[in-house]
Amino acid sequence: MPELPEVEFCRRALDRWVRAPIRAVEVLDPRVIRGATTARPTAGLDDGAARLTRLIDRPPAPPERHGKRILWRFGEDALVLHLGMTGKWTRRPTPHAKVILHLDDGPLTYADPRLLGGIVPLPLAAARAALTAGLGPDALRDGLPRLTGRRPIKVALMDQAAVAGLGNLHAAEALWRACVDPRAPTDTLDDDAWARLRVGVAEQLRFALQTLGEDEEILYVEDPGGPNPFPLYQRAGEPCPRCGAPIGRLVQAGRSTWWCPACQAVSRP
DNA sequence: CACCATGTTAGGAG
DNA sequence: ACTCCTAACATGGT
Numbered sequence: 628m629p630e631l632p633e634v635e636f637c638r639r640a641l642d643r644w645v646r647a648p649i650r651a652v653e654v655l656d657p658r659v660i661r662g663a664t665t666a667r668p669t670a671g672l673d674d675g676a677a678r679l680t681r682l683i684d685r686p687p688a689p690p691e692r693h694g695k696r697i698l699w700r701f702g703e704d705a706l707v708l709h710l711g712m713t714g715k716w717t718r719r720p721t722p723h724a725k726v727i728l729h730l731d732d733g734p735l736t737y738a739d740p741r742l743l744g745g746i747v748p749l750p751l752a753a754a755r756a757a758l759t760a761g762l763g764p765d766a767l768r769d770g771l772p773r774l775t776g777r778r779p780i781k782v783a784l785m786d787q788a789a790v791a792g793l794g795n796l797h798a799a800e801a802l803w804r805a806c807v808d809p810r811a812p813t814d815t816l817d818d819d820a821w822a823r824l825r826v827g828v829a830e831q832l833r834f835a836l837q838t839l840g841e842d843e844e845i846l847y848v849e850d851p852g853g854p855n856p857f858p859l860y861q862r863a864g865e866p867c868p869r870c871g872a873p874i875g876r877l878v879q880a881g882r883s884t885w886w887c888p889a890c891q892a893v894s895r896p
Numbered sequence: 897c898a899c900c901a902t903g904t905t906a907g908g909a910g
Numbered sequence: 911a912c913t914c915c916t917a918a919c920a921t922g923g924t
Contacts, residue, residue, distance in 0.1 A: 628902035695903080712903045713921080723921085741920045743903055778913070787904085796902040835902095849901065849923080860902080881915070883900085 628847050629710045631695060631766055631792030632835035636845050637708075637716055638692045641699065644718060644735055648684045649701075651729040652676070659725040659737065661745040678748040679726070682706070691758065693765050694791025698758040705754035711743025717844055759791075766792035771828045773821055774813050780824075781809035782880045793828065795882045796848075796860050801831040803859050803869075808891050809884045810877070859885040 629637065654660065654676040681704050688700035690708075697708040708716075715721070715738050723740040737746065749757060763786075764772055771790055774783045783789055784798040793801070802809050805827030807820050816824070838856045839845060846853050848860065855861065858868045863876040863885060872889035 630902050633902070709903085711919095712901075714903095740922070741901095741903095743919070743921095776912080782914090785903095794902050798902095847902075857902095882903095 628712050628796075628849055629695065629714070630794035630797045630835075632797070632832050632839060633845060633847070634695045634697060634710060634792075635692055635767065635836060636839045637710065638690045638697050640843070640845070641697070641716060641735075642689045645687050645728075645730060647731055648686055649682055649728045649730060650684070652679045652683060653727040653729065654679065654725075655727065656725040656742075658742055659739055659745050661747045678704075679706075679746070681748070693759050694762045694787055695794070696758055696762070698754050700751060700754070703751050705749060705751050707747040707749060707754050707757045709744050709747075711739065711741070711745065713741040714739040714744030715845065715847075719844060762787050762791040763789045764791065766790050766828060767832050771821075771825045777812045777814055779810050779879055780807060780813050780816060781884055783813045784828075785880070785882075792832070795884075796857065797828075797831050797835060799884050799886060800857055800859055801827040803827075803887060803891060804830055806890050809879065809886050859887070861885065 657676050660676055660679060682701040685701040685704075690697050690699040695709060699706045699708060717736050717738060718733065721736055721738045723738040724736045725739050726737040726746060728735045747754075747757060764770070774780075774789050776783060781798055781802060784793045784801070785795060799809060801824065805820070805823035807816065807824055807827070848855050848857075859874055862874050865874050866872065867874055867887040867890060870887065870890045872887055875886055875888045877884050877886070
């Protein structure tokens with residue numbers, strides 16, 4: 628279940644793993660091959676499997692990332708990758724394998740049990756456009772822009788059109804680092820809160836990336852045996868590591884927000 | 897069985 | 911035009 632740091636980890640892994648052309652492609656479930664980045668997994672079905680085979684025997688370029696999307700170029704064609712909430716690229720045998728790229732040194736598998744992610748094969752120019760279409764600046768490379776609107780700041784941080792890369796977990800953790808109330812209307816944040824939030828976002832992304840480590844394979848929090856190094860995520864009732872007050876949980880835009888009601892409380896007009 | 901899940905989108909109400 | 915909510919995608923874990 629990936630956000631920007633996990634996608635960046637994936638990008639680096641693909642770069643290490645694939646320095647020579649793909650030799651064969653095996654599509655076990657064509658539904659993950661999508662016609663456009665905006666199409667739902669089962670929508671926009673076309674002969675995507677055939678377009679994947681165009682990449683065979685072409686030298687790969689280092690994958691690029693914007694927000695949670697990856698562009699992976701092979702000559703004049705490219706793949707736009709999105710992991711959704713359940714996608715994973717791995718070199719190990721895995722359940723829910725949907726696509727297998729056969730390399731000189733063994734298989735590289737895309738697995739995605741819920742089909743929330745996908746692979747979009749496109750001509751290079753179209754892929755370049757799709758990489759950033761509809762997305763705000765990259766939260767890691769470009770930093771957090773000053774957002775506007777009356778929406779709660781947590782909801783604004785998760786809006787990919789406003790800033791690309793933050794999702795439910797890292798948005799909440801960044802707000803905790805910055806001591807900002809997730810319910811605060813975006814327009815009510817003062818300069819000091821924005822400054823803290825910029826730092827909080829940057830530190831959260833760096834922390835997450837560092838926690839993923841140098842291992843070959845990614846392990847998500849939700850995986851069996853997966854670690855949870857985050858102070859708030861799924862820890863309602865446990866003490867806040869900073870002030871000791873019980874961590875709370877609320878629902879915003881249909882998603883759980885974990886927060887510390889004591890040190891993230893803000894005086895509201 | 898009920899509810900939850902690091903994502904995204906379409907559709908509808910106010 | 912904004913803002914907000916719900917359902918849907920399809921599956922597994924608690």
